[in-house]
Amino acid sequence: MNRINQKLQEDKKLLSIYFTAGFPKLHDTVSIIENLEKNGVDMIEIGLPFSDPLADGPTIQASSTQALKNGMTSKLLFEQLANIRQSVSIPLIIMGYLNPMMQYGIEAFCAKCKEVGVDGLIIPDMPVDVYHEQYQKTFEKYGLINIFLITPQTSEERIRFIDSISNGFIYMVSSAGTTGAKNSFSDSQATYFERIGAMNLKNPQIVGFGISNKDTFTQATQKAKGAIIGSAFIKHLSEHGATSVKEFVDGILK
Amino acid sequence: MGKIEAMKKTYHVNEKGYYGNFGGAYIPEMLYPNVEELRKHYLQIMYEDSFQKEFKQLLKDYVGRPSPLFHAERLSQKYHTKIYLKREDLNHTGAHKVNNTIGQILMAKRLGKTRIIAETGAGQHGVATATVCALMGMKCIVYMGEIDISRQAPNVARMKMLGAEVRAAKSGSKTLKDATNEAIRDWISNPLDTHYIIGSVVGPHPYPDMVARFQAVISEEIEWQLQEKEGRSYPDHVIACVGGGSNAAGAFYQYLDDERVNLIAVEAAGKGIHSGESAATSVLGEDGIIHGSRTLLMQTKDGQITEPYSISAGLDYPGVGPMHAHLYESKRAEFISITDDEAMTAGLELSQLEGIIPAIETSHALAVFEQRKFKPEEIVVLNLSGRGDKDLDTYIKYFNL
Numbered sequence: 001m002n003r004i005n006q007k008l009q010e011d012k013k014l015l016s017i018y019f020t021a022g023f024p025k026l027h028d029t030v031s032i033i034e035n036l037e038k039n040g041v042d043m044i045e046i047g048l049p050f051s052d053p054l055a056d057g058p059t060i061q062a063s064s065t066q067a068l069k070n071g072m073t074s075k076l077l078f079e080q081l082a083n084i085r086q087s088v089s090i091p092l093i094i095m096g097y098l099n100p101m102m103q104y105g106i107e108a109f110c111a112k113c114k115e116v117g118v119d120g121l122i123i124p125d126m127p128v129d130v131y132h133e134q135y136q137k138t139f140e141k142y143g144l145i146n147i148f149l150i151t152p153q154t155s156e157e158r159i160r161f162i163d164s165i166s167n168g169f170i171y172m173v174s175s176a177g178t179t180g181a182k183n184s185f186s187d188s189q190a191t192y193f194e195r196i197g198a199m200n201l202k203n204p205q206i207v208g209f210g211i212s213n214k215d216t217f218t219q220a221t222q223k224a225k226g227a228i229i230g231s232a233f234i235k236h237l238s239e240h241g242a243t244s245v246k247e248f249v250d251g252i253l254k
Numbered sequence: 255m256g257k258i259e260a261m262k263k264t265y266h267v268n269e270k271g272y273y274g275n276f277g278g279a280y281i282p283e284m285l286y287p288n289v290e291e292l293r294k295h296y297l298q299i300m301y302e303d304s305f306q307k308e309f310k311q312l313l314k315d316y317v318g319r320p321s322p323l324f325h326a327e328r329l330s331q332k333y334h335t336k337i338y339l340k341r342e343d344l345n346h347t348g349a350h351k352v353n354n355t356i357g358q359i360l361m362a363k364r365l366g367k368t369r370i371i372a373e374t375g376a377g378q379h380g381v382a383t384a385t386v387c388a389l390m391g392m393k394c395i396v397y398m399g400e401i402d403i404s405r406q407a408p409n410v411a412r413m414k415m416l417g418a419e420v421r422a423a424k425s426g427s428k429t430l431k432d433a434t435n436e437a438i439r440d441w442i443s444n445p446l447d448t449h450y451i452i453g454s455v456v457g458p459h460p461y462p463d464m465v466a467r468f469q470a471v472i473s474e475e476i477e478w479q480l481q482e483k484e485g486r487s488y489p490d491h492v493i494a495c496v497g498g499g500s501n502a503a504g505a506f507y508q509y510l511d512d513e514r515v516n517l518i519a520v521e522a523a524g525k526g527i528h529s530g531e532s533a534a535t536s537v538l539g540e541d542g543i544i545h546g547s548r549t550l551l552m553q554t555k556d557g558q559i560t561e562p563y564s565i566s567a568g569l570d571y572p573g574v575g576p577m578h579a580h581l582y583e584s585k586r587a588e589f590i591s592i593t594d595d596e597a598m599t600a601g602l603e604l605s606q607l608e609g610i611i612p613a614i615e616t617s618h619a620l621a622v623f624e625q626r627k628f629k630p631e632e633i634v635v636l637n638l639s640g641r642g643d644k645d646l647d648t649y650i651k652y653f654n655l
């Protein structure tokens with residue numbers, strides 16, 4: 001069974017952390033992953049930096065620009081991850097935009113993910129129908145789980161369709177907006193979380209965008225299976241460096 | 255329609271939003287409801303009688319259409335062929351861009367939107383958007399790269415005077431592509447009340463098709479104007495410059511599937527195609543995704559989008575609309591690249607032969623006459639996409655005027 005599915009069966013709320021590969025320093029990738037696991041994080045999203053990240057707010061834009069300046073590429077990321085499964089066992093997901101993956105070759109990219117032990121992909125600008133018609137077979141051939149996003153504006157009909165072609169979890173974007181840390185959620189977001197919770201979808205939901213601390217993590221996971229923190233962690237890394245992972249994770253989990 | 259005719263090759267968009275392999279809507283889910291709303295309704299709305307009536311009225315009384323089709327005799331003499339200039343430079347705000355912004359503001363109104371966002375590079379599309387927002391009393395926010403804001407001060411002032419808010423795009427390379435990213439991010443954050451008026455035939459479907467249809471007024475007029483002047487509705491060649499591709503799409507539109515007409519798309523070669531400072535996307539680009547569209551774009555081997563260069567701010571976009579990517583790959587259109595120097599020389603030449611100072615974008619199209627021979631009996635229509643007022647500084651510096 002895919003590590004993502006295994007993890008989703010655990011009887012707990014899951015904490016997933018996003019970070020941009022190659023940031024703050026080019027070769028921080030492996031140590032950040034190892035420290036996240038060591039300190040109790042359940043799942044990791046490794047951001048593959050892109051020059052034009054449409055769905056991202058200023059924090060992740062800046063980390064992506066820095067990572068690219070540092071020299072990060074798809075090829076280098078796979079080299080860094082070559083031995084990652086000797087030290088880490090939690091699910092690893094690559095989150096990136098479609099263009100760099102297309103240039104690598106979608107099939108070659110998937111094959112490489114399988115080879116190094118990546119379990120799934122989140123590609124915000126890959127349309128659901130393009131995945132369904134062109135790429136689903138390839139993803140399945142390499143045992144990869146593709147994770148789709150839904151938002152407060154996604155229609156019920158579309159959520160049901162996305163649920164039907166998903167086989168891991170659904171990434172629930174917390175509000176209309178790009179990625180970025182917020183200090184609290186509004187009432188309308190709480191209503192949205194409840195509405196989706198009540199749909200009884202076959203895939204569990206993990207909430208992302210705007211989660212920054214213990215409070216927002218707790219709120220987001222009242223109905224959902226887990227939550228993803230990105231920008232707040234990136235900010236922490238830029239202020240305190242890659243050796244400060246424990247401090248950040250403790251702030252959420254302890 | 256007979257079977258054979260039904261299967262006839264077409265260079266227009268198909269039902270799924272593609273031109274050959276190019277196009278589509280590669281957008282984050284956050285944008286899906288907005289783009290889908292537009293996709294579902296755009297054709298129905300734009301072909302309603304009341305829409306067409308209002309659109310045509312504004313093009314006539316506000317923009318000043320039809321724009322003349324001018325027989326440029328001295329230019330024709332010099333290049334031994336028959337050259338007509340389609341005078342989009344005479345439109346209100348000085349370029350073809352306003353055809354699209356008039357269409358889209360009417361679309362936005364019918365969709366019930368109250369807030370308009372746009373991206374701009376040189377500021378031409380920003381000015382055209384600010385103009386129609388003032389006309390309709392809509393709130394207008396224009397994203398512009400921080401670097402472009404300092405390069406294009408007069409247009410920034412025009413937008414402000416028209417009541418628009420100009421927001422600096424400070425991410426990435428701080429130019430047009432980043433301004434476009436910021437506009438898209440704004441739309442993601444304001445999904446309900448906002449319409450995004452994109453400035454060229456780029457972006458996710460249905461934008462390329464919608465913008466092309468609004469710009470199609472250019473070739474619709476060329477048809478009857480040529481009929482009047484030449485007794486036939488089509489030329490042998492149509493020449494237009496290509497940044498994102500909207501003025502070319504408009505000039506080509508009625509002739510896309512008419513193979514009697516040779517289409518010539520002119521890109522900016524900057525300091526030379528292989529100089530590292532160029533915007534010749536068809537030559538230098540690879541198949542990929544930019545701003546929600548699958549098309550040809552300039553990028554690194556690793557898929558990072560690179561920054562193009564041209565002396566003309568309106569041509570330095572790292573991609574090209576999906577219609578043009580398909581026209582290139584299918585060889586339906588001829589693509590020619592023109593350097594900064596060739597364009598500047600051609601701009602000066604038109605000024606002195608015909609008394610028309612063209613936008614530097616258009617000067618690229620004009621430089622084709624030095625590159626490629628036409629026959630004396632051939633009819634060539636060149637789309638004069640804009641006037642050169644905005645470029646005077648650049649001309650002054652270049653020629654030490």
Ligand SMILES: Cc1ncc(COP(=O)(O)O)c(C=O)c1O
Nearest residue numbers: 497498499500501568615639640
């Ligand atoms: C006068 C003029 N021509 C051409 C262009 C290029 O745009 P497009 O290729 O969409 O026509 C611009 C863009 O700013 C322009 O101002």
